Amino acid sequence: MPAPGEAPAATGSGLEARAVSAWFGDHKVLDRVSLDMPAGLVTALIGPSGCGKSTFLRILNRMHELVASASLAGEVLLDGDDIYAPGRRLIEARRRIGMVFQKPNPFPAMSVYDNVTAGLKLTGTRVSGPARDDLVEECLTKGGLWKEVRDRLRQPGGALSGGQQQRLCIARSLAVRPSVLLMDEPCSALDPTSTRRIEETIRELAHEVTIVIVTHNMQQAHRISDQCAFFLAEQGTPGAILEHGPTEAMFTTPKDPRTADYVAGRF
Numbered sequence: 344m345p346a347p348g349e350a351p352a353a354t355g356s357g358l359e360a361r362a363v364s365a366w367f368g369d370h371k372v373l374d375r376v377s378l379d380m381p382a383g384l385v386t387a388l389i390g391p392s393g394c395g396k397s398t399f400l401r402i403l404n405r406m407h408e409l410v411a412s413a414s415l416a417g418e419v420l421l422d423g424d425d426i427y428a429p430g431r432r433l434i435e436a437r438r439r440i441g442m443v444f445q446k447p448n449p450f451p452a453m454s455v456y457d458n459v460t461a462g463l464k465l466t467g468t469r470v471s472g473p474a475r476d477d478l479v480e481e482c483l484t485k486g487g488l489w490k491e492v493r494d495r496l497r498q499p500g501g502a503l504s505g506g507q508q509q510r511l512c513i514a515r516s517l518a519v520r521p522s523v524l525l526m527d528e529p530c531s532a533l534d535p536t537s538t539r540r541i542e543e544t545i546r547e548l549a550h551e552v553t554i555v556i557v558t559h560n561m562q563q564a565h566r567i568s569d570q571c572a573f574f575l576a577e578q579g580t581p582g583a584i585l586e587h588g589p590t591e592a593m594f595t596t597p598k599d600p601r602t603a604d605y606v607a608g609r610f
């Protein structure tokens with residue numbers, strides 16, 4: 344597994360948030376969050392519960408707007424283009440920016456094979472027979488699951504273990520060839536061995552996909568990320584980034600005492 348910091352030069356697109364603020368009704372939950380998430384790097388979002396990490400992640404692929412009371416300000420640039428610019432289609436952001444959630448959520452009754460190709464249908468991407476087989480193998484390989492399921496492709500996704508289901512979800516998100524993968528606490532529901540497998544998968548994927556991951560596991564953030572952003576929402580103020588930078592620096596020489604306390608587990 345390549346170590347953090349060994350990520351190759353940018354191969355895909357990068358994401359950049361500029362002065363992103365977010366509200367649910369009158370409740371402001373994010374205040375002018377700006378963050379560069381360069382291609383080829385793993386960016387970890389850390390910070391206490393309720394400081395807006397998930398909201399920020401959902402803004403990065405236009406899921407925030409699905410909540411009726413939600414609104415936002417600011418820009419999200421993917422490869423230099425604002426995904427919120429007038430005329431930009433939701434489906435385009437979804438195809439280019441994949442998401443993996445805390446709880447593995449494969450379609451349980453659908454076969455392993457069909458789970459991987461499901462995203463193609465959702466985004467209207469056409470791939471014919473043999474090419475589809477190749478794509479399924481490729482995505483399952485990148486998800487670190489191929490060897491375990493190559494003889495079980497017709498079994499239901501729900502028959503896999505929790506860790507396998509999460510890797511199936513990663514494979515499913517890769518089928519439309521996104522340039523960014525957002526992950527919201529992808530290992531929180533998993534045992535340590537499954538967690539380790541997912542971490543290895545993430546480091547491999549970082550070669551070709553920009554990864555932004557929310558994690559409460561500081562060791563995990565330290566192991567897998569190249570850069571970290573520490574979110575904080577103090578005393579009823581909206582969430583904001585208190586400090587961000589290269590992961591090693593955040594863990595060894597944090598600038599703010601609150602960051603030092605948090606990464607050391609004193610919170």
Ligand code: ADP
Nearest residue numbers: 367372390391392393394395396397398399410
């Ligand atoms: P985190 O992921 O860091 O725990 P969230 O982004 O989930 O934080 O939540 C940030 C704030 O937004 C919290 O105060 C939370 O209660 C609020 N919030 C999140 N989702 C919704 C929603 N759908 N409707 C109203 N408020 C919400």
Ligand code: MG
Nearest residue numbers: 396397398557
């Ligand atoms: Mg969250």
